[in-house]
Every structure is written in C-alpha cells, then in structure tokens.
Amino acid sequence: MISAKQIVDFQRDGVVKVEGLFAPWVDLMAAGVARNLASPGEYASENEVTKGRFFDDYCNWQRIPEFEQIIRQSPAAELAATTMQSNTAQFYHDHVLVKEAGTPTPTPWHQDGPYYFVEGEQTVSIWMPLDPVAEASLRFIAGSHKWERMVRPVSWADDSDFYEGDHDWIPVPDPDKNPDDMQVLEWPMQPGDAVLFDYRTVHGARGNFSDTTRRALSLRWLGDDARYVERPGRTSPPFPRHGMGNGQRLREDWFPVIWGGE
Numbered sequence: 001m002i003s004a005k006q007i008v009d010f011q012r013d014g015v016v017k018v019e020g021l022f023a024p025w026v027d028l029m030a031a032g033v034a035r036n037l038a039s040p041g042e043y044a045s046e047n048e049v050t051k052g053r054f055f056d057d058y059c060n061w062q063r064i065p066e067f068e069q070i071i072r073q074s075p076a077a078e079l080a081a082t083t084m085q086s087n088t089a090q091f092y093h094d095h096v097l098v099k100e101a102g103t104p105t106p107t108p109w110h111q112d113g114p115y116y117f118v119e120g121e122q123t124v125s126i127w128m129p130l131d132p133v134a135e136a137s138l139r140f141i142a143g144s145h146k147w148e149r150m151v152r153p154v155s156w157a158d159d160s161d162f163y164e165g166d167h168d169w170i171p172v173p174d175p176d177k178n179p180d181d182m183q184v185l186e187w188p189m190q191p192g193d194a195v196l197f198d199y200r201t202v203h204g205a206r207g208n209f210s211d212t213t214r215r216a217l218s219l220r221w222l223g224d225d226a227r228y229v230e231r232p233g234r235t236s237p238p239f240p241r242h243g244m245g246n247g248q249r250l251r252e253d254w255f256p257v258i259w260g261g262e
C-alpha cells in the first residue's frame with residue numbers, strides 16, 4: 001500500500017504521492033462527484049473565476065452513497081492510518097473540487113489546518129484526481145508542516161482575512177517568487193493516484209489551462225493525537241452545534257473511526 005520509504009518521505013516533506021492504489025475506485029468516485037455536482041450541498045461554492053468554473057463542496061458523505069462506500073471500504077482508511085503512523089483513522093470530511101478546462105484561477109497557497117477546528121501531529125488528506133493532471137496538479141511546499149507558525153488563512157474569494165482580529169499568522173508565502181528559499185513538490189497524476197499531505201503542509205494549484213476538466217476528491221483523516229481546538233471564528237467546514245471543547249477528541253458519532261479502535 002505504502003512503502004517504509006514513502007512514510008519517511010511523508011514525515012520529512014509533509015506530502016507523498018501513492019500511485020495506482022485507487023484505480024479500482026475511480027468509477028465510483030466519479031459517480032459520487034457527478035451526484036454531488038447534480039445536487040450540491042449547503043456548503044457548495046462556485047468560486048469567483050474570470051473564465052471557466054471552479055466548484056467545490058464538502059461534508060456530503062452521509063447523503064452520497066458512493067462517498068460513504070469509498071470511505072468505509074476502499075484502502076483509504078488503512079492508508080491514512082499507516083501514513084500518519086497512527087493506530088486509528090478517524091474520518092473528518094470529504095471535499096470535492098472541480099476546476100473546468102480553461103479556468104485560469106489558481107488555488108491560493110494555504111494550509112488547511114488554520115481553517116479547521118482540529119490540530120495534531122497525525123493528520124492527512126488524501127487528494128485523488130479523477131482525470132489526468134499535469135500543470136494543474138496540487139503543489140506543496142516541502143517541509144512546511146514543520147513551520148513554527150501557521151499561515152494567515154484567507155477567504156479564497158477576495159483574499160480578505162478569514163478570521164477577524166489580530167493573530168500570530170505568517171504571511172501567505174509565494175514559493176514561485178522565492179524559489180531559493182522553498183522547495184515545491186508536484187507530480188503529474190493519473191486517475192487512481194493520490195497525494196497524501198499533512199493538514200499543515202502549505203499547498204496550492206495553478207489554473208487549469210488544459211483541455212480536460214480536473215475533478216478531484218479529497219478525503220480528510222485524523223490520527224490518534226488529533227484534538228479539537230477552538231479557532232477565533234467560524235471554521236471551514238463549520239459543523240454547527242458540534243458541542244466539543246478544547247482538547248477533546250472529535251466526537252465519533254459525527255466523525256467515525258473507520259480504521260483501528262475498539
């Protein structure tokens with residue numbers, strides 16, 4: 001599923017690519033994404049674009065049976081636990097991202113962590129394209145999961161602060177302007193491939209200048225040490241009325257443990 005060397009790569013770089021593992025699941029993922037597009041959820045977003053379309057939506061696995069099947073039955077949970085070096089893999093949320101052919105809008109550089117109400121050394125997102133990608137693949141700043149301070153979270157729509165007030169964020173980095181300071185990792189990918197990255201790893205993507213729509217499903221997992229942390233405002237996803245407090249494990253009735261545990 002994943003080699004010892006790949007796990008070392010993930011621990012060092014905060015990201016690793018796994019080839020082909022999800023090939024048997026691509027059709028089911030594509031059916032789920034098609035269902036999601038036909039029936040967007042309450043958080044669906046049509047991101048601002050000058051041309052084309054950049055759709056994203058999350059937290060739909062309980063109403064999209066294809067997603068629930070992939071979460072519960074594909075190798076994703078075991079892969080997540082193994083990669084995080086965790087005894088358990090708890091499911092956090094699904095995220096669909098569709099960037100149509102000819103959409104020049106980049107995905108801004110960001111860490112997922114500051115938008116989430118959870119922190120830990122053991123977290124992983126599994127991002128799986130359903131179409132071949134090259135230039136429009138995800139890009140990662142190697143080692144950024146070990147940065148001491150988190151990157152300022154911004155609204156993707158207008159670059160405004162995501163949370164009100166002053167906080168101890170560092171500015172959004174631009175590795176393309178500072179190539180000597182930061183190493184960017186990116187790979188061409190085929191359907192069935194995945195990139196796994198820590199919630200703290202800074203990532204982004206170019207616009208999709210290819211002639212193929214780039215559909216992707218991201219499945220987000222938590223390991224043994226992940227705990228609820230209060231943020232200075234509404235998080236993304238928000239999970240209203242979750243009722244959790246600082247330092248708690250995420251409630252398992254909403255965030256099921258799929259691998260390991262009792």
Ligand SMILES: O=C(O)CCC(=O)C(=O)O
Binds near residue numbers: 095138
């Ligand atoms: O697909 C993209 O462009 C962005 C994906 C992303 O940021 C994520 O999965 O965390």
